Each structure stands twice: as C-alpha cells, then as structure tokens.
Amino acid sequence: MTATDTRLDAHPAGSAPLRLGWLSCLVPIRGVVVAVAGLLLLLFVVALNLALGDFDVPVVKVVRILLGGEAEQFQRAIVLEVRLPQTVVAVVVGAALGLSGALTQTFARNPLASPDVLGVTEGAALAAVAFVVLIGAGRETVSTPLQTLGLSGAAFVGGIATALLLFLLAWRRGIEGNRLVLIGIGLGAACSAATSWLLVTARLQDATTAQVWLTGSLSSRGWSEAKPVIVMLVVLIPITLLLVRTLNALQLGDDSARGLGVRLQGSQLVVLICAVALAAIAVSAVGLLEFVAFVVPQVALRLTRGSRPPLVSSMIYGAVLVVTADLLTRTVLPFGLPAGLVTTAIGGPYLIWLLIRSKRKAAL
Amino acid sequence: MTEVLDTSALALQLRAESVTVGYGAEPVLRDLSFDVPTGRITSIVGPNGCGKSTLLRTLARLLPPSDGRVSLDGEPIGRLSTRDVARRLALLPQSPTAPEGLLVSDLVLRGRHPHQRWFRQWSPKDETIIAEAMAWTDIAELKDRPLDELSGGQRQRAWLAMTLAQDTELLLLDEPTTFLDLAHQVEVLDLVVRLNRERDRTVVMVLHDLNLAARYSDTIVVMHEGAIVGEGEPAVIITQDLLSSVFGLEAEVLSDPRTGLPIVVPVASAVGVRTG
Numbered sequence: 192m193t194a195t196d197t198r199l200d201a202h203p204a205g206s207a208p209l210r211l212g213w214l215s216c217l218v219p220i221r222g223v224v225v226a227v228a229g230l231l232l233l234l235f236v237v238a239l240n241l242a243l244g245d246f247d248v249p250v251v252k253v254v255r256i257l258l259g260g261e262a263e264q265f266q267r268a269i270v271l272e273v274r275l276p277q278t279v280v281a282v283v284v285g286a287a288l289g290l291s292g293a294l295t296q297t298f299a300r301n302p303l304a305s306p307d308v309l310g311v312t313e314g315a316a317l318a319a320v321a322f323v324v325l326i327g328a329g330r331e332t333v334s335t336p337l338q339t340l341g342l343s344g345a346a347f348v349g350g351i352a353t354a355l356l357l358f359l360l361a362w363r364r365g366i367e368g369n370r371l372v373l374i375g376i377g378l379g380a381a382c383s384a385a386t387s388w389l390l391v392t393a394r395l396q397d398a399t400t401a402q403v404w405l406t407g408s409l410s411s412r413g414w415s416e417a418k419p420v421i422v423m424l425v426v427l428i429p430i431t432l433l434l435v436r437t438l439n440a441l442q443l444g445d446d447s448a449r450g451l452g453v454r455l456q457g458s459q460l461v462v463l464i465c466a467v468a469l470a471a472i473a474v475s476a477v478g479l480l481e482f483v484a485f486v487v488p489q490v491a492l493r494l495t496r497g498s499r500p501p502l503v504s505s506m507i508y509g510a511v512l513v514v515t516a517d518l519l520t521r522t523v524l525p526f527g528l529p530a531g532l533v534t535t536a537i538g539g540p541y542l543i544w545l546l547i548r549s550k551r552k553a554a555l
Numbered sequence: 556m557t558e559v560l561d562t563s564a565l566a567l568q569l570r571a572e573s574v575t576v577g578y579g580a581e582p583v584l585r586d587l588s589f590d591v592p593t594g595r596i597t598s599i600v601g602p603n604g605c606g607k608s609t610l611l612r613t614l615a616r617l618l619p620p621s622d623g624r625v626s627l628d629g630e631p632i633g634r635l636s637t638r639d640v641a642r643r644l645a646l647l648p649q650s651p652t653a654p655e656g657l658l659v660s661d662l663v664l665r666g667r668h669p670h671q672r673w674f675r676q677w678s679p680k681d682e683t684i685i686a687e688a689m690a691w692t693d694i695a696e697l698k699d700r701p702l703d704e705l706s707g708g709q710r711q712r713a714w715l716a717m718t719l720a721q722d723t724e725l726l727l728l729d730e731p732t733t734f735l736d737l738a739h740q741v742e743v744l745d746l747v748v749r750l751n752r753e754r755d756r757t758v759v760m761v762l763h764d765l766n767l768a769a770r771y772s773d774t775i776v777v778m779h780e781g782a783i784v785g786e787g788e789p790a791v792i793i794t795q796d797l798l799s800s801v802f803g804l805e806a807e808v809l810s811d812p813r814t815g816l817p818i819v820v821p822v823a824s825a826v827g828v829r830t831g
Contacts, residue, residue, distance in 0.1 A: 201685045201686040201689065203660040203661045203698075204660065204698070209677070210677065214674050215674075215677040215678050215681075216676040217664075217676060436676070439665055440665055442653070442654045442657075444648065446612075446617055446646065446648035446651070450646035450648065450718075451665065451666070451668040451669060452636075452637050452638035452639075452642070452668060453668070496656070498655070498658075498661060
C-alpha cells in the first residue's frame, strides 16, 4: 500500500516524464516519433513538389535555389515564383484543415465531426459562390486582388455564419456531439443545394469561375492566399496547444470535465471558434479541399495510438496530404484537375470504411 | 471514529441552503436544505425520480439552483472558481464515459487536472498521488490496459482512482455500484469505507440498494418527491413504516445479528412465493 513500490512507473505507458526546473510534463514518445516522421515526409513531398512539374528541376538545384545559390534565371523563377508560393499555400492550408478537424472531432467525441461534415466548409463555399454569381466578381476575365479578397472574405464570413447557425440550432443547454453532427450534416446539405441552385442559374462564365474555385484548386495560388492562413495559424496554434489538457478533460464527458474544474461552456466555445476559424480561412484560401479535415486526424490518431486525434501530427499530416494532392494533380493526373478531387477520392472510400466499421462494432 | 469527528471542525463544510432546482410548477427539488455531515459516509436513498441524483449534482455545482444556494465553507459555490472547487470536491458521475483506447493510467492522470498548469503536468506530487490512488484502488497492475478492455468492477475502480487523484476532502459518488454484480458492489463500497476511515474523506453517495446503504453508511438521507423525509443513522431511519410510505414496499426490517444493522426483506406477494 505504499506509494514507493509503484512510483517508478506511475505515468502512462509510452510516455517519458520530463522535468526541467519548474517545468514538468509527460512526453508521448510515440506521438513525437510520428510527428518527426511526418515532418521528414513533409520535407520529402515539398522537395518533390518544388522539383517536379511541366519542367523538372533537379532536387539538388531546388535546394541550391532556396539557399540563394547560383541557378539559371528560368529555373529560379519556376521554383521561387510559381512552385514555392503554391507549395506554401498547400502546407498551411493542409495544416489548418488537419488542426481544425482534430479539434472538432475531439470536441464532439465523434470521428464524423469534421468541419466539412458539420457544414462549415459548405457554408463558406455557398457564400463564395453567392459572391461570384450575385455580385458578379467573375465578370472580369482577369481577377483583381480586390476580387480575390472579396471572394476569400465572403467564404470566411460564410463559414463563421454557418457555424453560428449550427450552434443556435444544436444548443440545448449545452452542445451534444451526435446532435451537432446530425444538424451539421443537414446544414451542409442545405448549403450544397443552395450552391448548386446558384450555379445552375448563374451566367456560364460566373459558374465556371465558381466551379473551379469550389473544387479546391491549388493552381496559381500564391502568397496573397497564404498570408491570411499563416497569420491565423500563428495566432491559433499556441492557443490550441494550451487547450490540450482541457481537451483531455472534455473527452471524459461534460459532468466529469466540470467536476475536474473545466469551465465547460467557455472552453467549448474557444475550441469551436478556433476550429471554425481555421476551416473557414482554409476554404477561403483555396476553396473546398474535401475530407482533409475529416480523414487526416483519424489517420494521425491511428498512428499515435492515443485516445484522441493528436493536434501537432494532424497539422503535419494534413500538410503532407495537401502537398501530395497538389503534386499528383500537377504531375500524374491529366491537365487541370483540381487537388480537391484527389482529397475527395481518398476521403470518400475512407468515410464508407469508417461507417461500415462502426456499424459492425455496434452490432457486436 | 472519534479522530475522524475531531477533524470535522477544521474540515470542509458543504451545504445546500433551501435550494429549489428545476423550473415551473413542479421543480425537482423544492426548498431543500441539507448539511453534508463532515467526515462521514452519507447515502442518499429514495425511489426512482425522487431527486436524489439531482441533489448530488446540485451539491457538485453541476446544476444551478433556481432559488437558494449551495455553499462550500460558507461561500456560495457558484461564485468560487470551478477549478478551486475541483480541488476540494471530486465527483464520480453516473455511468461516466471515456474515449476508446484510453489507458487506465491516462484516466487517473486526468484527475490531476485542477492541480496542473500548462508548465506543470507531472510534478513529483502528481506522481506520488497517482501512484497512491492506483495502489488504493488496486489497479496498479492494470495501469497500461485500455479502460474498455476491463471488467465493470475494474473500470469502476479506475474511475474511483481518478477521483482520488483529484486529492479532495469531499467525494460525491453518483450510484457508484450500478451495473456491478454483488461482489464488485461490496468491493467498491469497502474501498469507500476505507477511504473514509483511513483517509478522512467525507463521502456522499447515491445508492439504490437499501441493504448496502444501511451496511456502509454512517448517515442515511431518505428522499421522496423532491424533499428530504428522513435523515439519521441507518438503524433509526430504515423502518417498516418508511418503506411502505416512501417506497410503497411491503417489507419486514430485520436486524443483522452480527452488526445490529437493519436488513430489508420484502414481503413477497402470494403469487410470487413458492412453498413447495
């Protein structure tokens, strides 16, 4: 009954106690390994994405160009002015979507609860399409920065507004995960229907502009799209990392979380605001990259074998997935296919698998 | 026992002061006052829907009273920070939920939440208290197993370890023995008694089984239709009259020859009795 006989390994298996002065924490060993492996993988696909395309630039040369070394003007322009900005967009959008999904899935205690399933991204898309079709942002053949900003801004506002509506409809003395998911699916369907209706009634040119944006195209996206996402990540990543312990407590149910001293509604609100802002800003940058926020956190969860989607690994693998999708659309797939189609092609079967699996589990 | 009572002057005082919980013409609790007996084990019993879980949840500040107040050491519990309350009062909800794959030790660790900061998540004190909590509940060998692989009794002990890791003087347990077989119910309640006797924990729990409540409590609180209709030692409180008026149960109350504690034996209707 004394504490000393079990003292050496009171901490959870697979974690390493770390104490430095007044700082103490438990390092999840597997989580760190998965994250480092993900970073290496990300470096690899980023290098490929900078090197390959219509004109291949050797990876060695890419590294030299990035470090400011000697290279032909032409290659330097391709790497630095075309591929680098687009790759950065892919990285930050993927990270934002991965983090957003990890937050919503933990919050709702439900693997289905990603921003795309909850209708947040569909709401953003609806607002963007409405902007193009009704206000006629697509009338000009060359889009001006102001129009791009308007489209992105509309998407962001649309995402936030949909999330607010979702709250109002799902709120019943607190937020309950399954209720949130069901209402979110309904909202998402309604938004998609409205989007389709707008596209059908729109002028052909507007519809084309909107459609290309909708399918999550990364081509010709650059620094102006990357910047807002980067700002959002810089602000929100520290906040979400401070929320880790609260997320852990929230997982035990509302009563237990409050018993443990969590300010339930305040923390839930902060988690959801972070998640929605990340999803909305990602959609506003590149359009609909379906299923990234949905699939990546669950894959990261299976890799880390934790009890909830890991935040850092979800960001890293989200970036890996989007960069890979960009790479595939530019090199392997026929001309002009948007990256959103690749992520959907990966996500759709995964969703079916998840549903079949959970049904079997419930039947057991 | 006397030592336990001596500490009560210093220990925490949790009380409900004429609380009404729920709205409308028929609130769940109506103008109810209750002082938690410090240093003792109190069981709240009563028929289904009498408001016993509601009372416990109100005491644990999970339900805000529409009238009256709950106070902890004289201060209104709603005005204390929830984190501060969590360091003095731990709650084991009825059928708590845990995510798939959560390890036992990970669950127990979460009990340290109100004591941790982002920069202090594994202090020597955390370590000692978690090890103690696991030793007390006898789950040290199970610590690296996922919670969902355990038996009901083991799982309940792990949850108890989490509430112990919270290191509070007060423990509120909402039906801690539900879904357990009799042997595991006794095991959990034995643990509760040891916590009270050896660690001076004040315990308030909701129990369904009157015989177990009588066997394991210092005080029994009987509730009926949102009000407390009896409070006192088991032998005084549990009577034939009470059983018929509150529970609508025809039963005899025997006295345990070993302990002198009351034993409820329902009188079976003629149809149910087999004489052959």
